[in-house]
Amino acid sequence: TPSTPSHFIRSIIEEDNRTGKWNGRVETRFPPEPNGHLHIGHAKSICLNFGLALDYNGICHLRFDDTNPEKEEQKYVDAIIESVRWLGFDWGEHLYYASDYFDQLYEFAEYLITQNKAYVDSSTADEIRQLRGTLTEPGKNSPYRDRSTTENLDLFRRMRAGEFPDGTHVLRAKIDMASPNINLRDPVLYRIRHVPHQRTGDKWCIYPMYDYTHCISDALERITHSLCTLEFEDHRPLYDWVLDQLSEKIPGHPQQIEFARLNLTYSVMSKRKLIELVENRLVDGWDDPRMNTLIGLRRRGYTPRSIRLFAERIGVSKADSWIDMTVLEDCVREDLNEHAQRRIAVLDPVLLIIDNFAEDQEEICYAPNHPKKPELGKREIHLTKQLYIDRDDFMEIPKKGFFRLAPGAEVRLRYAYIVKCTYLVKDEQGNILEIHCTYDPDTKSGTAGATTRKVRGNIHWLSTTHSHPVEIRLYDRLFNDSHPDTEGKDFKNSLNPDSRKIITGYIEPSLLKAQAEERFQFERHGYFVADRIDTKPNQPVFNRTTSLRNTWVK
Ligand code: ATP
Ligand code: MG
Ligand code: MG
The missing domain is CATH 2.40.240.10 (Ribosomal Protein L25; Chain P)
Structure with a gap:
């Protein structure tokens, strides 16, 4: 049983498993369009889909939703594959492309025409938009809606054969122009685009729309739970309509389930x-x-x-x-x-000079590689007379609550000794060139003397001769x-x-x-x-x- 926190999609899956709806199968998919690189929002969907498959002994497909050749590129396919792998997920042999279904999608479209469920509309895009209506106003039927099956088939085949330029005809589902859900007002299923496709070359000059392709791809792959973001809630009736019309052709009918997309502050997410x-x-x-x-x-x-x-x-x-x-x-x-x-790094260096350290004196200090994991060991850090410390670990006039280095003040040099700041060397403009100090040889970290005297500040440092820019x-x-x-x-x-x-x-x-x-x-x-x-x-x-x-x- 999964240890991760429960959520409503898990409840649905667990209920389905209880009733045997899918015979215990859990099959999800992550369906990116290869028109750019994945972002953190996609990661939410990847972790959800692949995570559920892992937790319920199921399978998650990686499917490229590649039906828009103008915007898609092979380099994005490759990059998406690399990113999903990098995130730690594995689709096994379940790598799919919607474009692999172009033949079937086409065949199903002809079937819909013969069932009087689709027609070729020769209106312009503007005319289609105008007749679609609004949220408050029902749409109106297109003058081409009652074309005969024979004429529709003929036109659709000629669309495929490349006889018509872009934008002259579309194939539309015949649903209901008066539906309160605009997605059901005879949505476009196919459009003409004389654009080569990164995988199918110039085999096609008509391409299926997302809403038509997606549900069929899910069903062909026998997806059980098709998870998508909330914007698609209004598309679900169309998802179901398409699959219902095709129930003789494709047996399965996946369940579309919507979840809230990730919105992250300080970012853009598209x-x-x-x-x-x-x-x-x-x-x-x-x-x-x-x-x-x-x-x-x-x-x-x-x-x-x-x-x-x-x-x-x-x-x-x-x-x-x-x-x-x-x-x-x-x-x-x-x-x-x-x-x-x-590790130690000094990002904004200023010189710290230990006056009671000899010029050629060197002392080895030990810095743990991880404070909570002694098994990771320690490294040697060389202490010498001349060091770099970070500029903001020093204040000439310390403000209240500043416990690091200041004139006359004492701090511990991490993993080394307590030092006391003695004087400063400045240039003519008053910039600090050198901070001088003396060290107390009885206070080395890790020795008995280290515990006798407490100082509040503890700053990091690097030897000028044992560090690199x-x-x-x-x-x-x-x-x-x-x-x-x-x-x-x-x-x-x-x-x-x-x-x-x-x-x-x-x-x-x-x-x-x-x-x-x-x-x-x-x-x-x-x-x-x-x-x-x-x-x-x-x-x-x-x-x-x-x-x-x-x-x-x-
Ligand atoms: P974008 O607008 O950024 O291109 P998209 O949804 O059009 O996003 P797709 O490649 O189609 O991009 O997305 C693949 C999957 O990732 C979809 O199932 C989608 O729901 C999901 N997804 C995209 N953005 C988010 C998000 N912000 N939060 C959760 N899931 C997301
Ligand atoms: Mg998309
Ligand atoms: Mg998008």
Whole structure:
């Protein structure tokens, strides 16, 4: 039995299993359109569909919903496959393409014509729109609605044969132009598009519409529970209508179940809008670490586990709601806190000089790789006379509650000694060039003397001769508006100008060997990942995944 929290879809499945509705089968699918890269919203659907299949001993299909050749590309198919795998899911042999069903879909369409359930409409798109009516006004029948079966079949076959230009005819379902549900007012099933398809080449110049294709694909694959987002609730009667008309042809009739889509603050959640960010060069590409695409989150340092944790934590419901960005960030913090090794980096260096340390003196200190996992061991950190510390660990005039370094104050140099700040060296403009201190040799961490004297501040440091400068990218939220994509706003006007800062920071020697995608906690700074594209042997580039705590103050 699943240990994950229950939700209404689980209840439906458990009830179906109890009544034997599907003979215990649970078969779901994730059906992306290959017209862009997946985003965090898709991750919710992936985790839900694949997760249910795992929990109920079922199967989840990966199906490309590729019926729109103008917008779709093979490179997106490949990238989507990689992203779903990266998230940790496996469809086994169940990889499908809606385009594989084009022949069957066509045959079913001819069948609908012979059943007097579909007709060829030769109205223009505008005319069709006008006759469709509105929410308050019923639609009107098209003048072509009563064409004979023979004429319909003839026209439809000639549409397929390429005799007509785009937009001249469509095939429509014959349902009810007066239906209160606009989706049932004779929806278009096929349109003419003289566009080659990435998989079927120029075999077809008519392509089936989503509402017609989707339910049939589900039924052909013997899907049991077809999960989709709430916008499709009004399409369910059409889903069921199509399958009811085809019950002689396809036995199964999957159940469409709607759930609330993920809405996340400080982000835009649609491929079309993410494309705008890329095409307007507002980000560096689909995998820019600030993008909420899965390839962007990956490059940012998010782990598959953290995203699965997020999907579990936000739950599944029927009510639309907003999830705060902090929920996502906390998931990666939680995961990396447990799994990332600790390292030291100084991001904004200022010199600290220990005056009572000899010029050539060197002392080895030991830093644990993980405070809660002693089995991961320790690393050697070299203490020398001249060190880097982070500039904000010093205040010349300490404000109330500041317990780090200040003139006359004492702090512990982490894993080393207590030092006392003695004097400063400044340039003519008053900028601090050097901070001088003395150390107390009786206070080394891990020795008896360390416990005799307590200081409140505990700061990290690196030896200037045992550290290396590297590029570090400090990323923050891409938008500074919690709802950048609300009506009446252009999300492109809400970009956070401080969403990326590129700096040179100093890292401890062990970090030089960081492998692409290796993740660390830089002590007291946050979680960082070696960039998977730009990291070279012995020359890592780090991306900040997130700070240690939520510090968002915009
Ligand atoms: P987009 O507008 O971003 O392109 P889409 O729904 O058109 O989204 P598809 O590729 O058709 O993109 O989506 C594949 C699956 O992912 C669908 O089943 C869809 O319901 C689901 N999905 C897309 N966005 C979200 C979201 N924000 N939350 C949950 N599921 C989503
Ligand atoms: Mg879609
Ligand atoms: Mg869309």
